[in-house]
Amino acid sequence: MTDRLNGSGGTTLNNTLETWRILAFLGVVLLVFAVYAAKLFSLQVLDHETYVQQAEDNRTTNINIPTQRGIIYDRRGIVLARNVPSYNLTVTQAALPEDPGMVDEIMQELSRLTEIPVSRSQIDEANPFVECSSDHGLQQIFSYGENSKPFQPVRIACDVDREIAMRVEEKSSLWTGIQVEVVGVRDYPTGGLTANIVGFLGPIPAAEEAAYVAAGFVPNRDGVGYSGVELYFQEELGGKNGLRVVERDVAGQYLNDIQPPRAAVPGQNLELTIDTRLQQSVMSILMDEINGWNAWMGEIKMTSGVAIVINPTTGEILAMVSWPTYENNRLARIIPAYYFEQLSADVTEPLRNHAVYAELPAGSVFKLVTATGVLNEGVVTPEQIIKTPGKLVVSERFYVNDPGRAREFVDWIYKKTPEGFGQLNFTGAVANSSNVYFYKVGGGYEEEVDPGLGICRLGTYARALGYGEYPEIELPETSDGLIPDPDWKRINQGESWTTGDTYIMSVGQGYALATPLQVLMSAATIANDGKLMEPTVLHRILDNEGNVLQPFTPNLRWDLTLDAVIDVYEDNSIRGCRTTGEQKTVEAWVFDEIQKGMRMAVTDGTLKAVFDNEEFQALGIAAAGKTGTAEYCDKFADAKGLCVPGSWPSHAWTVAYAPYENPEIAVVAFVYNGQEGSSVAGPIVRRIIQAYFELKRVDAGG
Numbered sequence: 023m024t025d026r027l028n029g030s031g032g033t034t035l036n037n038t039l040e041t042w043r044i045l046a047f048l049g050v051v052l053l054v055f056a057v058y059a060a061k062l063f064s065l066q067v068l069d070h071e072t073y074v075q076q077a078e079d080n081r082t083t084n085i086n087i088p089t090q091r092g093i094i095y096d097r098r099g100i101v102l103a104r105n106v107p108s109y110n111l112t113v114t115q116a117a118l119p120e121d122p123g124m125v126d127e128i129m130q131e132l133s134r135l136t137e138i139p140v141s142r143s144q145i146d147e148a149n150p151f152v153e154c155s156s157d158h159g160l161q162q163i164f165s166y167g168e169n170s171k172p173f174q175p176v177r178i179a180c181d182v183d184r185e186i187a188m189r190v191e192e193k194s195s196l197w198t199g200i201q202v203e204v205v206g207v208r209d210y211p212t213g214g215l216t217a218n219i220v221g222f223l224g225p226i227p228a229a230e231e232a233a234y235v236a237a238g239f240v241p242n243r244d245g246v247g248y249s250g251v252e253l254y255f256q257e258e259l260g261g262k263n264g265l266r267v268v269e270r271d272v273a274g275q276y277l278n279d280i281q282p283p284r285a286a287v288p289g290q291n292l293e294l295t296i297d298t299r300l301q302q303s304v305m306s307i308l309m310d311e312i313n314g315w316n317a318w319m320g321e322i323k324m325t326s327g328v329a330i331v332i333n334p335t336t337g338e339i340l341a342m343v344s345w346p347t348y349e350n351n352r353l354a355r356i357i358p359a360y361y362f363e364q365l366s367a368d369v370t371e372p373l374r375n376h377a378v379y380a381e382l383p384a385g386s387v388f389k390l391v392t393a394t395g396v397l398n399e400g401v402v403t404p405e406q407i408i409k410t411p412g413k414l415v416v417s418e419r420f421y422v423n424d425p426g427r428a429r430e431f432v433d434w435i436y437k438k439t440p441e442g443f444g445q446l447n448f449t450g451a452v453a454n455s456s457n458v459y460f461y462k463v464g465g466g467y468e469e470e471v472d473p474g475l476g477i478c479r480l481g482t483y484a485r486a487l488g489y490g491e492y493p494e495i496e497l498p499e500t501s502d503g504l505i506p507d508p509d510w511k512r513i514n515q516g517e518s519w520t521t522g523d524t525y526i527m528s529v530g531q532g533y534a535l536a537t538p539l540q541v542l543m544s545a546a547t548i549a550n551d552g553k554l555m556e557p558t559v560l561h562r563i564l565d566n567e568g569n570v571l572q573p574f575t576p577n578l579r580w581d582l583t584l585d586a587v588i589d590v591y592e593d594n595s596i597r598g599c600r601t602t603g604e605q606k607t608v609e610a611w612v613f614d615e616i617q618k619g620m621r622m623a624v625t626d627g628t629l630k631a632v633f634d635n636e637e638f639q640a641l642g643i644a645a646a647g648k649t650g651t652a653e654y655c656d657k658f659a660d661a662k663g664l665c666v667p668g669s670w671p672s673h674a675w676t677v678a679y680a681p682y683e684n685p686e687i688a689v690v691a692f693v694y695n696g697q698e699g700s701s702v703a704g705p706i707v708r709r710i711i712q713a714y715f716e717l718k719r720v721d722a723g724g
Contacts (some may be wrong), residue, residue, distance in 0.1 A: 040446060075647045077623055082280055086240050087264030089205060094251060094259070094291030095218060097338075097561050102220050102620050103252065105206035108355065109187035110154070111136065112175035115167040118199035129160045135186060136179050140287070142158070152242070154180035154356070168407060175201060181355050181602060185505040208245065208354040212298060214347040215305055218375040219296060219497070219559060222350040222599065224357055225636045237262045250354075251292065251559065254496045258563060261289035291570060292600050293565040295338040303713040304329045304341040311706050312345070326370045326694040328538040331714065334546035334679060334688045336576040337555030339495075340714075346378040369658065378492075378500040381535040384650025386434075386455045386699065387675045388484075388530025390544050390616060393452055395475045395483035396463040398588070402471065404448040404615045409470065412442035415465070416523040419596070429522050432668075433457040434651065451628030452619025455649055458530050464528025465521050467558035477524045478599035481505050482589040484584055486608070488543030488554055493579070495557045504535040509601045514639020519596045540694045542690035545648065545677035548620070549685040552613050582608040620646035621682050629678070632704035645711060647678030649699035659695075671695055676703035679709050687714050 055306045075288075111132075118125050133140050142159035145151045150159055151166045154177055158166075167176035178200075192200070202620025208223045210216070223245035226234045231241055239246065239260075246260065247253035264286035269278055272399070312324045331341040348365050352358065365373050374380070397404050412433050417426030421511045426642035433442050434457055443456050449460035468473030475483075485492060490505040504510075508519035511533070526532040539557060547554040556577040563572035579694035580587055586605040587722040621644070623629045652673045655665035679688040 048191070063545050077504060082267055085266040085268060087283070088205070088239065088240075088244065088287045089261040089263050089286035090288045090619055091208065091223075091245075091253075091261065092259040092291045093565070095291065095292060095293045096216075096296045096301075097297075097340075097487050098297060099293075100298045100325075101211050102294065102296075102298070102587055104209050104211070106167070106209040107204050108181045108207040109184060110180045110202050110205060111178040111182060111187070111190055112169055112201050113164055113178055114175045114199050114201065115164060115172040116199075118164075122298040122448075125164070128200065129164070130191075130669050131193075132178070132197075132200065132353060133160055134521050135189060136182065138179060149495045153177040155714040164465050169689050175203065175314040177203070210350045210354060210610055212301075213351050214349045216296065216298070217250070217347050218377070219250055219294070219342055219352040220350065221252035221498075222248055222353040223252055224248040224353065233435075238265075248586060249311065249498060250375070251294065251496065253498050255292060257561075259289040259292065262287040288566040292560065292566075293495055293562040293564060293576075294559050295340060295561045296342070296559065297717070299717055300714060301341045301343065302329060303342045303717070304710055305345065305347075307706055307709045307713065308691070311702065311709075315696075315702060322703070323697075326376065327696070328380070328544050328692040329690065329707075329710060330377050330538060331687050331689050331710060332542055332546055332557060334550040334685050335553075337557045338574075338576075339557055339559045339688065341710075342375070342377050342559070344374070346370050346372045348372045351543060357480060362627075368417070371582070374499065375497060377538050378495060380537055380671060381501050381503050382533075382537070383652040383654050384530040384534065384541055385538040385650035385673065385675055386457075386530055387541050387545070387648050387650035387677050387690075388534065388536070389452070389455065389460050389650075390648055390677075391484045391487055391489070392460050392464050392475060392480060392485065392528045393448070393619065394548070394608065394612060395479055397448065397615060398483075398608045399475060399479055401463050401473075401475050402448060407445045407447055408451070408459050408462055410443040410451070410456045412436040412440045412458075413465070414458055416461075416465075416521065416525065418520050426521075429521075431457070431461050431525055446534065448615060449619040449622050450627075452616060452648070453622035455628050457625070459681055461525045465524035476529070476591075477507060477519060477527065477596060478589075478591045480524070480527060481507050481599065484534075484553075486580075486587050487547050489534075489540050492537075493539070493554075493557055495539065496560050500535050503537055503540055504533060506533040509598055522595065524596065528651065538690055538692045541650075541675065541677060541678055541692075542688060543701055545620075545679060545690065546685075546688040547582070548616050549612055549646070551610065552581045552608055554582070565647055583610045583613075604708050617682070620648055620678075624678070625651070628700045629676070629708075632676075632700060632708050635708060635712075638708055641712060641715050642710070643680050643715055644678040644682040645678050645708075646682045647676060647704075647707065649704060650675030650677075651697070651699045661704075663665050672697055674699045674702035676700070676707045678707045680712065687711065 090105055093101060096102055118663045129140050139159045141161045143149055143157055145158060145162050145166055163178055164178060190200060191202050210220060226239060226241045226244060226246055234246060237438045245575050247256040265284040267280045269280050308327050312327055315324055316322050327345050329343045332339055352361055395547045413436055415428055416431060418429045419426040435442060442458060443454055445457050446456055462471045464475050464480060466472050484505045489503055492500050492502045511517055511519050523532055543557060556579050561574045562570055565571055584607060586607050588606050590604040590606060591599055591601055610694045624633045624645050624647055629647050633645060652675060653670040654673055655670055659665050659671050674693040676699050677690045689707045689710050691703040693702050696702035
């Protein structure tokens, strides 16, 4: 730039900046303003509602108010599950003294009281702080509260002793910011006695977290059912949490409610059909017999057992014991990893309720099914005499016109009496549990019984009496058992059904499997003249004030003498089971005859020695029953080399009901590796029946 004289004697400045540069600068400025204008338009117009909502969310917060879980009672009002107070220690950072020295003094005294170190393990991504679970010191917990939620309580320790909680409460005026939080936790007064029925609570599973959160539950705070009734009735027992929508300031301090709070709805209370007194007696009897036999043999051979008591006319389960059991109180607050792993690793599976879960060979108690079928189908008559030698030799056929191959079928009495029972009519066969009799009538035998019941008809009678499709009951982890047929064997075993398969299934062996409850249901149905009542552990549902919301109503699945549920088949061969589409009932007299055979088992048959007991006879109660010895070869027996053909180990079964004329209870007992039904399971059943009527006499004031 140069200075030049102008006409007036002044100077001028010549601008050498090119025009395009000026325009470019102005363009950039306009572009920046345009971008900001567009952003402002987006924020204030297009996204206005979104940011208003975010601002509202920052201003408000939802506080979930925990509810009270429903209480579980037995039929007489004895508490099986309840809520008891648990004490947590918390710190609210904003309420602590301003003097750092006083805060340090509080931490020192609190450390001595709770045995939590003042400083331990820093909080970071690899070791985050989780209330009640993390292993950090007081300094780290206080610092976490200051940085994350200074106006909200942070738990220091959970489920502390009441004495510690009271000592902290006494110092509340000096230890400002340290509070005692009282929360409800589950308590099971009857513990392991009813654990397999009641179950226990646990934290919300990660896989189900979304569903529970949608229902208003809070992870890492609320407990939910993990097993038993606690799980099955989670919706009824769990109730609904309450809700507060509150305003908060920039520091996170709560100011006031923005809308009326929604109160928590307490869970409903359950009254179960179980009689805890009888449950205790059943547990003691089962353990006493098993432990007594193991002591007598000098080793633990009988490792587990089941006993169930039902009212056959209503379906009410009065007692249900699966042993070994577990202590659900040890799982009620925080599930200890070591204890849960110990239970999970136990081969007897104590966490399972084997009364409804275990699938087992039923053995001779299954003969009640065969007995029902052969009479109703006219395979034999009650008076007909069947030859019953100690064993049979039968040609096993895999298809029509197959010449077959010889196979022996032995009666249980063969080792004691090789000639067998000689000759038996129907009631004698049931009373003495003759295998040969039921082989013949189940699968047919030459011209003496032609044809036999057959596998197809055997299956439909089994399902009609409660096997196969599982009877509904309010417990989780139930099993269906197995009632096989020729199609099942072809698909699962790659073989055709044989006459021998029908023989052994007729006596409850082979591929057929059942749970203890299914075995009991078959006997209870016969005792109840063909009426199959749905089994239940639920008596009533009550509200938190004791009002009945759902009364008890017995549920009849079917009356076999009136409801046509027995399938009719096109033929009686082993090729396959094809129904005609027709169904029929069971004649009432059939159940009368089976009941006579079960009564004769007690008076003159396999249970005579068991029930010929002075104390039982003094009750003046007539009982009827059926024994069962079921051979098995599972992974445990196989690992010990016990699966020797012709000499397999066996489980012990017995079912019985009483009084004979007007049944009030039916009982089943199962002992794993119990060897013989009459000598091991039989006394368990007899003692349980005796205990029931003794309790009844006490209640009557006798």
